[in-house]
Amino acid sequence: MAVVATNSNPKIASRRVSIxxxxxxxxxxxxxxxxxxxxxxxxxxxxxxxxxxxAFTASSPVNLPPVWxxxxxxxxxxxxxxxxxxxxxxxxxxxxxxxxxxxxxASIGMAVGILLGSIAGYVGGWPDHIIRTITDxxxxxPSLMVLIAITAYVKMTDTTxxxxxxxxxxxxxxxxxxxxxxxxxRERGFVRMALLSNVPALEIMLTEMVPNMLPWLxxxxxxxxxxxxxxxxxxxxxxxxxxxVPSLGTIIxxxxxxxxxxxxxVWWWLPPIIVLIVIFTAFFLMTIGLDEIANPRLRGYxxxx
Amino acid sequence: xxxxxxxxxxxxVVAFLAACGGxxxxxxxxxxxxxxxxxxxxxxxxxxxxxxxxxxAATVxxxxxxxxAAATATTAPPxxxxxxxxxxxxxxxxxxxxxxxxxxxxxxxxxxxxxxNATGWGMQLGMDGLMYLNFGDGKYVMWMADSYSSNAxxxxxxxxxxxxxxxxxxxxxxxxxxxxxVNLQIGNDKLSNHFYxxxxxxxxxxxxxxxxxxxxxxxxxxxxxxxxxxxxxxFADTFVPKHIWExxxxxxxxxxxxxxxxxxxxxxxxxLAKVTTNETIFVRNDNWWGAKTGLAxxxxxxxxxxxxVGTEEVRTQTAIDNGxxxxxxxxxxxxxxxxxxNPKWQAWYDQKPYAVADPCARIVSLNSLKKPWDDKxxxxxxxxxxxxxxxxxxxxxxxxxxxxxxxxxxxxxKPYADLIDKATYDKMLTPDVTGxxxxxxxxxxxxxxxxxxxxxxxxxxxxxxxxxxxxxxxxGDVYVEQLQKFGINATEAKLGAVFYDNSANGNxxxxxxxxxxxSINEPWSTLNTFAGAAAPxxxxxxxxxxxxxxxxxxxxxxxxVAQIGTTKLDDPKLTELTKQALxxxxxxLPAMPSAQSRKIVPFNNTYWTGWPTSANYxxxxxxxxxxxxxxxxxxxxxx
Numbered sequence: 001m002a003v004v005a006t007n008s009n010p011k012i013a014s015r016r017v018s019i020x021x022x023x024x025x026x027x028x029x030x031x032x033x034x035x036x037x038x039x040x041x042x043x044x045x046x047x048x049x050x051x052x053x054x055a056f057t058a059s060s061p062v063n064l065p066p067v068w069x070x071x072x073x074x075x076x077x078x079x080x081x082x083x084x085x086x087x088x089x090x091x092x093x094x095x096x097x098x099x100x101x102x103x104x105x106a107s108i109g110m111a112v113g114i115l116l117g118s119i120a121g122y123v124g125g126w127p128d129h130i131i132r133t134i135t136d137x138x139x140x141x142p143s144l145m146v147l148i149a150i151t152a153y154v155k156m157t158d159t160t161x162x163x164x165x166x167x168x169x170x171x172x173x174x175x176x177x178x179x180x181x182x183x184x185x186r187e188r189g190f191v192r193m194a195l196l197s198n199v200p201a202l203e204i205m206l207t208e209m210v211p212n213m214l215p216w217l218x219x220x221x222x223x224x225x226x227x228x229x230x231x232x233x234x235x236x237x238x239x240x241x242x243x244x245v246p247s248l249g250t251i252i253x254x255x256x257x258x259x260x261x262x263x264x265x266v267w268w269w270l271p272p273i274i275v276l277i278v279i280f281t282a283f284f285l286m287t288i289g290l291d292e293i294a295n296p297r298l299r300g301y302x303x304x305x
Numbered sequence: 306x307x308x309x310x311x312x313x314x315x316x317x318v319v320a321f322l323a324a325c326g327g328x329x330x331x332x333x334x335x336x337x338x339x340x341x342x343x344x345x346x347x348x349x350x351x352x353x354x355x356x357x358x359x360x361x362a363a364t365v366x367x368x369x370x371x372x373x374a375a376a377t378a379t380t381a382p383p384x385x386x387x388x389x390x391x392x393x394x395x396x397x398x399x400x401x402x403x404x405x406x407x408x409x410x411x412x413x414x415x416x417x418x419x420x421x422n423a424t425g426w427g428m429q430l431g432m433d434g435l436m437y438l439n440f441g442d443g444k445y446v447m448w449m450a451d452s453y454s455s456n457a458x459x460x461x462x463x464x465x466x467x468x469x470x471x472x473x474x475x476x477x478x479x480x481x482x483x484x485x486x487v488n489l490q491i492g493n494d495k496l497s498n499h500f501y502x503x504x505x506x507x508x509x510x511x512x513x514x515x516x517x518x519x520x521x522x523x524x525x526x527x528x529x530x531x532x533x534x535x536x537x538x539x540f541a542d543t544f545v546p547k548h549i550w551e552x553x554x555x556x557x558x559x560x561x562x563x564x565x566x567x568x569x570x571x572x573x574x575x576x577l578a579k580v581t582t583n584e585t586i587f588v589r590n591d592n593w594w595g596a597k598t599g600l601a602x603x604x605x606x607x608x609x610x611x612x613x614v615g616t617e618e619v620r621t622q623t624a625i626d627n628g629x630x631x632x633x634x635x636x637x638x639x640x641x642x643x644x645x646x647n648p649k650w651q652a653w654y655d656q657k658p659y660a661v662a663d664p665c666a667r668i669v670s671l672n673s674l675k676k677p678w679d680d681k682x683x684x685x686x687x688x689x690x691x692x693x694x695x696x697x698x699x700x701x702x703x704x705x706x707x708x709x710x711x712x713x714x715x716x717x718x719k720p721y722a723d724l725i726d727k728a729t730y731d732k733m734l735t736p737d738v739t740g741x742x743x744x745x746x747x748x749x750x751x752x753x754x755x756x757x758x759x760x761x762x763x764x765x766x767x768x769x770x771x772x773x774x775x776x777x778x779x780x781g782d783v784y785v786e787q788l789q790k791f792g793i794n795a796t797e798a799k800l801g802a803v804f805y806d807n808s809a810n811g812n813x814x815x816x817x818x819x820x821x822x823x824s825i826n827e828p829w830s831t832l833n834t835f836a837g838a839a840a841p842x843x844x845x846x847x848x849x850x851x852x853x854x855x856x857x858x859x860x861x862x863x864x865x866v867a868q869i870g871t872t873k874l875d876d877p878k879l880t881e882l883t884k885q886a887l888x889x890x891x892x893x894l895p896a897m898p899s900a901q902s903r904k905i906v907p908f909n910n911t912y913w914t915g916w917p918t919s920a921n922y923x924x925x926x927x928x929x930x931x932x933x934x935x936x937x938x939x940x941x942x943x944x
Contacts, residue, residue: 261618
């Protein structure tokens with residue numbers, strides 16, 4: 001397997017002797033990754049420490065303030081909302097649920113993107129024309145509008161259904177990206193060498209090209225995940241998500257529906273928004289970190305790795 | 306790639322913020338009862354009705370026949386003190402602003418007899434009713450009607466109109482307009498009331514300009530209340546001007562909308578001046594017949610605006626800033642925030658429950674043609690799981706009372722409510738999950754790790770709710786959770802207009818709704834909603850007593866209800882008949898009572914005062930009902 005990010009600069013080559021000198025240890029990428037892991041751990045380990053049954057309607061007293069406020073109850077540290085749901089329990093249930101939507105939708109989009117992008121870029125000709133035309137057409141469609149229409153008709157019983165709907169618009173971006181990468185890669189020496197060696201096309205794609213595209217794919221995936229979470233949150237905030245199991249957007253929808261702003265119930269809407277800001281920031285850091293990993297020219301000395 | 310990601314992120318953030326800002330969930334509202342709902346009947350005899358306090362003005366009211374047949378709505382009001390359109394420039398202190406919880410979808414259909422019309426956006430002030438029922442004392446305020454009476458067997462009814470009533474173009478309103486309207490509805494099955502007349506009316510005759518005689522096909526002791534009092538006594542029947550409509554080619558497509566020509570034309574104190582999708586503006590007609598004849602004072606607001614501003618959050622903030630003088634139904638939390646920030650607002654009560662009891666009890670209707678809900682034991686099982694106290698505490702945040710009736714728990718309904726078997730009724734006030742589990746076990750269901758299942762299939766139920774109706778959604782939220790905890794995989798489907806189509810066509814398992822609405826002070830109207838055959842799925846029901854939307858059928862029950870409908874309210878037989886019908890209804894449970902509804906209708910005393918409250922109960926406080934035309938005459942400007 002050839003490595004595309006070779007560098008003949010002796011100064012840089014000398015920096016690569018330590019294992020701590022890997023471009024994957026990009027500070028932005030690592031910071032983002034650590035934040036995501038922490039957020040994920042909160043969601044995954046939360047059920048061990050907190051009763052998630054409290055995330056459902058009528059499980060707790062209504063309208064309790066957070067524990068630090070007058071009238072707060074330690075049994076509900078972040079307070080409760082007007083349908084008798086504990087805010088902390090809702091976050092514990094909602095975080096993995098929202099991350100799952102993002103991961104599933106973006107992964108499907110990426111898988112479709114790899115398949116179509118590789119065919120279009122490698123095979124060329126009429127398959128490329130067809131795939132490119134469809135991709136370019138879909139990319140111009142205002143997806144949120146279409147998603148609103150679709151989710152109004154599709155029964156949103158769980159987050160998987162939401163993820164599948166979002167995946168409908170998650171593939172054109174990766175398809176274009178991968179097609180352009182394949183177009184450049186197929187002209188490289190190592191690919192031509194493999195071709196001359198009579199390596200089958202599928203093998204060339206999987207063993208020669210995909211590994212060389214990993215940073216781009218990873219950057220596209222993290223961007224896709226945060227895009228899908230944003231899309232899902234938007235739909236849920238509109239009241240189009242699953243009704244029973246809490247997700248970050250559903251919590252916001254419940255707050256909007258219950259006039260939280262005018263009632264001064266800050267704890268109904270602020271916690272999910274803080275979590276969303278943290279998640280988006282983390283994915284953004286990961287994406288630009290991966291961009292720098294994939295593109296050495298973006299890396300400056302002493303400016304991250 | 307960086308810039309691409311950045312662009313996508315920005316675009317999604319903008320889209321998300323836009324989505325948040327445009328959150329579509331509408332606050333609890335108070336739609337009029339479904340078209341299939343029987344109108345309320347009342348026990349008030351015509352002789353009980355308060356007499357009009359006025360003498361008709363002798364100087365007005367030329368005979369209808371004197372009016373030119375081809376008169377148009379452009380006819381100038383005689384001796385108009387002011388051009389009503391000048392009131393479009395009225396100051397805030399001269400203007401009343403009424404909150405609307407929905408956008409006006411169709412701005413140009415003001416035909417009161419066709420579906421989807423805009424008349425709810427203020428024509429309650431543009432058209433007068435014959436009489437209005439005050440739920441407070443159970444008596445009628447006679448408005449355009451002077452009196453009504455019936456013969457001994459309730460097959461002939463006579464309506465007498467007040468003299469001196471005019472349309473807002475100055476043309477007299479009289480018996481000809483009523484005959485014209487009724488005949489128009491009889492002659493066209495696409496217009497409202499057609500099927501009612503088809504079932505009951507044999508003949509309508511004009512006795513003189515102010516007297517109309519209705520001859521019925523069969524006795525109906527409630528006819529006067531139903532047709533002269535209108536739906537529930539607060540949604541009056543509408544009449545249209547013969548001199549305008551007789552020139553209309555097709556009344557089903559006629560829009561009745563041209564403010565420049567005075568359309569829609571009514572007899573009310575206000576005239577439609579301007580319409581947009583967010584507001585309608587009505588201006589006062591200083592020549593209103595009611596003030597001239599001494600029926601009531603000329604309402605003080607020169608301009609009345611019906612305004613939609615957005616979600617409940619925005620509505621409440623607008624109210625706090627005195628942008629409204631009256632609101633439609635809002636939630637308890639929003640009201641409390643409002644009262645805390647603007648003490649000029651008032652609710653029906655000064656403290657919890659704040660709300661006035663609504664005449665339409667909430668129910669969960671079950672489709673008796675869909676398995677397994679065709680089995681009464683399974684329907685009873687669902688009712689046993691329902692924790693009605695929790696619904697009051699959570700869904701209503703304590704703003705309503707605990708009850709399990711299909712009708713409102715008004716004092717006037719107590720004699721009939723007491724006929725329900727006490728043991729049966731009391732059991733409904735507390736959940737009985739053990740009993741529910743026993744029924745499922747007997748039916749062959751086995752409790753798995755999470756859900757009850759039979760033949761390897763989990764027991765599921767989908768409860769449909771109208772997406773813009775917060776109250777019903779919250780009832781659905783709580784009940785779904787109760788079912789889930791018990792082991793039934795219940796889900797909630799929030800639906801738009803299709804909710805009502807599904808109800809009509811039977812495309813539902815369960816719905817959280819109010820479709821047994823009707824009774825206020827007699828039992829027949831609510832009981833009748835369950836009468837008749839089960840309308841086949843996929844077919845719209847013609848309505849009881851032919852068939853019903855609950856898809857439930859019980860001949861014995863239907864026969865009993867038919868007898869109740871022809872039994873006078875003071876007849877001792879009524880008690881036994883009602884008791885038998887209720888016994889069948891509460892055993893079969895084609896629907897189950899979920900909650901007593903309530904309305905929080907706040908009023909603002911910053912610019913206007915004299916609003917109805919529990920301490921001053923002169924009329925049901927409903928700004929979307931016809932009775933608002935009465936309330937507006939009782940309200941005064943704050944000096």
